[in-house]
Amino acid sequence: MKLIKNLLVMKYICTDNSTISIIKKTFRFLKLLTISAVIISCDFKENLVDVKIVDPVRHYYPIVQGQELNIIVELQNKSDYPFKITDILTSCGCVVLKKGTFDVIPAQSTGFVELTYNSNKNIGLVNHFIYFYGNLNKVDKLETNFDVHVVPDALYTP
Known part of the structure; x- marks a missing residue:
């Protein structure tokens, strides 16, 4: 009970x-x-930065067709916030971003982006553009370009 x-x-x-x-x-x-x-x-607004490319127009010495050209682009972040690279576009598939290149440049510092140009498919004067997108203040993209003369191998006979 x-x-x-x-x-x-x-x-x-x-x-x-x-x-x-x-x-x-x-x-x-x-x-x-x-x-x-x-x-x-939380701070949801994106902090815009002032970044500039050191030496945006480059002229390289001639290379032999099939040779690779290493391109190092120096980006200077002059603002108090980090520069977040959202995209890097090139004018040709022969310009490739190297593995391990970072996508954020800290405030008040300089960063380097490494690219490789493969000259297998080009002969003569070559001019390519590289565009950087991110949280930029006054422009929508940063632009750099380079040119190089690609000469055929001396053993090449048409």
Whole structure:
């Protein structure tokens, strides 16, 4: 008999909706308060930067067809925020970004982007452009270009 009374009392305690409801409402309120504090503390605006390319127009010495040319572009970030490179586009598929090149240049510093030009498919004067996109302040992209004379191998006979 005591066992049945105890079970009925336990059932009453477990089904007491007012206590459980208060606890659930408190947790919901704390969760909402935490989420709103996180959202309010986040800075969603993108900080724009002033970046310039050192020596944006380059003229290289002639190379033999099939030779690779290493191109190192120096980017100077003169602002107080990091420059986040979102995209690098080239005017030809023969200019390829080297593996391991980073995509963020810290504030008030200089970064280097390494590219490789493969001259297998070109002969004569070659002029290519490289475009850098990111959180730039006054322009939508940075542009650099280079030219090189690709000469055929001396053993080449048409």
